Amino acid sequence: MQVFLQSVVSGVLVGGVYALIGIGLTLIFGVMRVINFAHGELLMVGMYLTYYVFTLLGIDPFVSIVIVIPVMFLFGVLLQRVLIQRVLDALPQNQILLTIGLGLILSNTVMLVFTSDYKILSTSYSSGSVMLGGISVSQPLFVSFFITAVITGALYLFLLETDVGQAIRATAQDREAAQLMGVNVRRMGLLAFGLGSALAGTAGALVSPTYYIFPQVGSAFTLKAFVIVVLGGMGSIIGATLGGIIIGTVESLAASYVSSGLKELFVYVLFLFVLLVKPSGLLGKSRM
Amino acid sequence: MTTPILDIRHVSRFFGGLAANSDVSFSMQEGMIMGLIGPNGAGKTTLFNCITGFYPPSRGDIFFRGHRLNGLTPDKVCKLGMARTWQKVRPLAKMTVLDNVMVGALARTNSLATASEMAMQQLRHVRLDHKPKALAGGLPIGERKKLEVARVLATQPTLVLLDEVMGGLNPSESEEIILLILDTKRRGITQMVIEHDMKAIMRISDRIVVLNSGEKLAEGLPREIVENQEVVAAYLGESVE
Amino acid sequence: MRSLPVLLLAAVAIGLFAFPAFVESPYALHVMILLFLAVVQGEAWNVLGGYTGQYSVGHAAWFGVGAYTTMMLMQYEHVAPWWGVWPALALAVVAALVVGSITFRLRGPYFVLASIAVAEIFRLVALNWKDVTNGAEGILTSDLPPLVVGGHTITDFVSKVPFYYAGLVLAFITIAVNWGVQHSKLGYYFQAIREDQDAAHSLGIPLTFYKNVALAISAFFTAWSGAFYALYVGFIDPGTVLTTEVSVQFVLICIIGGIGTIGGPVVGALVLVPLSEALRANLLSDLVFKLRLVDESSRTGLFLKDNLAHAHALIYGILVVIVILFMPEGVLGWVRGGLARRRRGAAGGAAEGAAS
Numbered sequence: 001m002q003v004f005l006q007s008v009v010s011g012v013l014v015g016g017v018y019a020l021i022g023i024g025l026t027l028i029f030g031v032m033r034v035i036n037f038a039h040g041e042l043l044m045v046g047m048y049l050t051y052y053v054f055t056l057l058g059i060d061p062f063v064s065i066v067i068v069i070p071v072m073f074l075f076g077v078l079l080q081r082v083l084i085q086r087v088l089d090a091l092p093q094n095q096i097l098l099t100i101g102l103g104l105i106l107s108n109t110v111m112l113v114f115t116s117d118y119k120i121l122s123t124s125y126s127s128g129s130v131m132l133g134g135i136s137v138s139q140p141l142f143v144s145f146f147i148t149a150v151i152t153g154a155l156y157l158f159l160l161e162t163d164v165g166q167a168i169r170a171t172a173q174d175r176e177a178a179q180l181m182g183v184n185v186r187r188m189g190l191l192a193f194g195l196g197s198a199l200a201g202t203a204g205a206l207v208s209p210t211y212y213i214f215p216q217v218g219s220a221f222t223l224k225a226f227v228i229v230v231l232g233g234m235g236s237i238i239g240a241t242l243g244g245i246i247i248g249t250v251e252s253l254a255a256s257y258v259s260s261g262l263k264e265l266f267v268y269v270l271f272l273f274v275l276l277v278k279p280s281g282l283l284g285k286s287r288m
Numbered sequence: 289m290t291t292p293i294l295d296i297r298h299v300s301r302f303f304g305g306l307a308a309n310s311d312v313s314f315s316m317q318e319g320m321i322m323g324l325i326g327p328n329g330a331g332k333t334t335l336f337n338c339i340t341g342f343y344p345p346s347r348g349d350i351f352f353r354g355h356r357l358n359g360l361t362p363d364k365v366c367k368l369g370m371a372r373t374w375q376k377v378r379p380l381a382k383m384t385v386l387d388n389v390m391v392g393a394l395a396r397t398n399s400l401a402t403a404s405e406m407a408m409q410q411l412r413h414v415r416l417d418h419k420p421k422a423l424a425g426g427l428p429i430g431e432r433k434k435l436e437v438a439r440v441l442a443t444q445p446t447l448v449l450l451d452e453v454m455g456g457l458n459p460s461e462s463e464e465i466i467l468l469i470l471d472t473k474r475r476g477i478t479q480m481v482i483e484h485d486m487k488a489i490m491r492i493s494d495r496i497v498v499l500n501s502g503e504k505l506a507e508g509l510p511r512e513i514v515e516n517q518e519v520v521a522a523y524l525g526e527s528v529e
Numbered sequence: 530m531r532s533l534p535v536l537l538l539a540a541v542a543i544g545l546f547a548f549p550a551f552v553e554s555p556y557a558l559h560v561m562i563l564l565f566l567a568v569v570q571g572e573a574w575n576v577l578g579g580y581t582g583q584y585s586v587g588h589a590a591w592f593g594v595g596a597y598t599t600m601m602l603m604q605y606e607h608v609a610p611w612w613g614v615w616p617a618l619a620l621a622v623v624a625a626l627v628v629g630s631i632t633f634r635l636r637g638p639y640f641v642l643a644s645i646a647v648a649e650i651f652r653l654v655a656l657n658w659k660d661v662t663n664g665a666e667g668i669l670t671s672d673l674p675p676l677v678v679g680g681h682t683i684t685d686f687v688s689k690v691p692f693y694y695a696g697l698v699l700a701f702i703t704i705a706v707n708w709g710v711q712h713s714k715l716g717y718y719f720q721a722i723r724e725d726q727d728a729a730h731s732l733g734i735p736l737t738f739y740k741n742v743a744l745a746i747s748a749f750f751t752a753w754s755g756a757f758y759a760l761y762v763g764f765i766d767p768g769t770v771l772t773t774e775v776s777v778q779f780v781l782i783c784i785i786g787g788i789g790t791i792g793g794p795v796v797g798a799l800v801l802v803p804l805s806e807a808l809r810a811n812l813l814s815d816l817v818f819k820l821r822l823v824d825e826s827s828r829t830g831l832f833l834k835d836n837l838a839h840a841h842a843l844i845y846g847i848l849v850v851i852v853i854l855f856m857p858e859g860v861l862g863w864v865r866g867g868l869a870r871r872r873r874g875a876a877g878g879a880a881e882g883a884a885s
Contacts, residue, residue: 340731342727342731361730361735362727362730362731363730363731363732363733363734363735363736364735365731366731366732366733367733371731371732372731374728378725378727378728379724379725380720380721380724380725380728380729381724381725382720382723382724382789383720383721383724387717387720390717391717391718391721391729391732391734392732392733394714394717394718394733395732395733395734398714400712400713400714400717403714439732440732443732443733
């Protein structure tokens with residue numbers, strides 16, 4: 001029972017970070033119907049950014065989020081402007097190929113510049129743990145969950161209460177109608193990709209104390225992000241939040257009860273299962 | 289009283305809470321042209337989709353030449369002899385005009401040579417035989433509609449469902465289509481035609497079924513329908529086109 | 530001169546068959562073998578992706594099945610590869626049909642995602658099923674058994690020449706099959722599915738059945754290229770035959786050349802293989818230095834010299850982006866478009882000339 005509770009709690013905490021990744025991806029899809037295969041690589045860039053800010057400037061990874069967010073946001077806006085915007089009307093397959101290519105460029109450029117050596121960002125609390133009612137929980141995981149919760153809450157507020165946020169939601173719901181109502185959908189695209197990139201980068205910052213940092217680390221996250229988004233429903237932010245937590249928990253339980261090497265297998269099998277049974281996900285609309 | 293070629297019995301189709309079709313019943317005799325009319329959103333295309341197998345009816349039965357169609361996939365429905373055109377025309381854009389129609393003909397033969405002959409024959413009927421190598425995606429709308437008709441006729445159907453095949457056409461193009469429909473009738477093929485062009489419907493239909501808000505509002509001869517007050521009211525309730 | 534293309538093709542074929550008689554350099558043979566391999570991979574992917582419009586980015590799965598099965602039969606059961614390849618191909622086709630039946634109800638991007646997930650599952654299984662596949666260590670082959678027919682030893686596979694001919698024949702067979710598919714009912718149906726699935730369905734085409742046929746053909750030849758690769762290179766592991774990078778490579782060969790055409794994968798192979806070899810052999814960095822673009826001993830120069838050789842995947846990524854943005858129809862499509870534009874321009878000029 002102890003093991004079970006432990007796994008579930010760890011899973012939920014990791015799931016929070018997964019949710020950040022998923023929300024970014026679903027935002028990009030919701031607003032532009034683009035399936036961003038480079039999302040994991042954006043996370044990886046966030047990890048490297050955090051690593052070097054820590055190594056060169058001595059800033060704690062959790063604190064460096066204040067740097068990571070704007071930098072990754074601007075990076076995302078740049079990518080959108082230069083690349084993604086140009087394929088918004090292309091075949092979805094071509095869009096996917098483009099983002100796959102972008103992912104390859106990002107991961108391999110990082111490899112060329114920083115080598116593929118595994119980097120480790122260890123802080124004083126990297127292996128620390130916190131006691132939660134009898135269950136031992138990783139300290140960095142604990143802190144990142146709270147930061148995730150704060151960011152997610154801020155995002156919800158932004159989307160629900162601000163004008164810009166509502167414009168984004170309008171564009172996601174019906175691009176043409178939003179345009180007719182005067183929304184600058186191009187700018188919404190820039191915002192969406194920027195936000196998505198910022199969220200991915202932040203997730204990277206949050207996991208950097210606990211994961212090995214290397215150029216290819218993004219690819220596992222990309223596929224996982226898709227599982228989360230499909231599970232939760234493409235375009236649904238609440239769905240992505242739920243999906244992240246579910247996937248985190250499934251993975252954690254699989255690692256505890258089956259094997260650590262096979263935990264991803266479970267996630268992918270679950271993915272196929274969802275795609276087949278309810279491709280619109282838990283909260284998505286049946287559009288397929 | 290011969291067995292109707294198409295028998296629609298108490299068909300309903302729900303999407304979530306919305307009843308797109310509600311208890312619709314009528315039948316068609318072989319060789320006739322049935323007009324299917326009604327304001328936008330009345331459920332006409334939904335009915336077509338149910339009949340041709342894109343989704344099964346939620347309730348009720350559909351019989352075609354004695355076969356129960358419920359749940360059959362569209363390809364099987366086509367093999368049984370029913371073909372349909374699309375409200376928004378769907379050319380196989382990167383294929384040539386001839387290849388488009390050959391795809392239809394290949395439903396009945398495995399030989400490319402035979403299919404090619406059958407396809408050219410249909411293209412001659414619709415007067416598109418002068419540009420067999422043109423890409424379907426590059427055709428103007430009138431020719432795309434004719435291409436679609438040729439393509440479905442190449443599958444050698446006994447029943448053809450035409451969904452607003454005159455939509456977006458100018459008067460002379462519409463006239464061509466009307467002549468095509470009458471010619472198809474002469475060849476013994478039964479047809480159900482969804483159309484908004486009232487004059488055309490009056491000219492070609494043997495009988496008319498009127499749908500409104502998913503329900504069958506009226507059925508009868510063209511002159512009966514035109515004089516039906518409920519039908520007039522249903523159309524006046526809709527915004528002017 | 531309608532027989533010109535046929536004559537050209539015959540000339541090329543004869544040239545290719547005679548090549549090893551005139552060229553002895555093992556490296557040249559090696560590049561040609563890689564070329565043949567790429568052509569097979571591209572033509573195979575084309576059947577499913579180009580004709581039928583189902584973009585699988587998980588074809589590494591079939592490559593891996595072909596490679597691993599043939600290798601394992603040879604290493605553990607001592608089955609000669611010319612026998613062992615057949616069960617490998619059969620296994621790949623059966624696996625593909627199972628996967629296809631499950632994933633073909635998905636459309637567009639969802640199918641792409643599923644194909645990637647499937648390939649990842651295969652890779653994880655190969656990585657973790659250590660008893661069978663040797664996990665991350667991979668399988669290293671001892672030498673191939675000599676090919677003995679009727680008492681005569683045809684070859685003992687020491688030189689590259691037998692691989693050259695095997696690769697050439699395989700490439701020809703794959704191209705011939707593609708041609709056959711294109712000019713048959715299958716070709717028409719595949720393309721109809723690509724152009725408009727629902728319209729195709731309503732014209733009497735059972736979708737999943739024909740998609741599965743396309744996948745079976747595609748997986749068959751992809752697996753065959755996997756078996757060939759394994760035997761030629763002599764070593765396989767999950768990281769070299771079952772990764773998404775491998776799958777992307779197959780797609781790249783097709784989209785660079787021109788999707789949905791027979792010549793496309795050939796053109797794509799002709800672009801990609803020399804390019805990666807030039808990178809690997811430092812030819813590219815040497816060229817940059819010779820052209821005095823960068824000083825060889827400068828920091829940039831040293832950096833290039835060290836790293837360009839490994840820049841494979843980066844170049845692939847850049848190529849994908851460039852092709853999608855500027856030449857989505859591939860080189861062949863771009864050329865065809867240019868020719869069509871010139872023809873129209875000439876026709877317009879002629880009309881003007883006639884009018885005036």
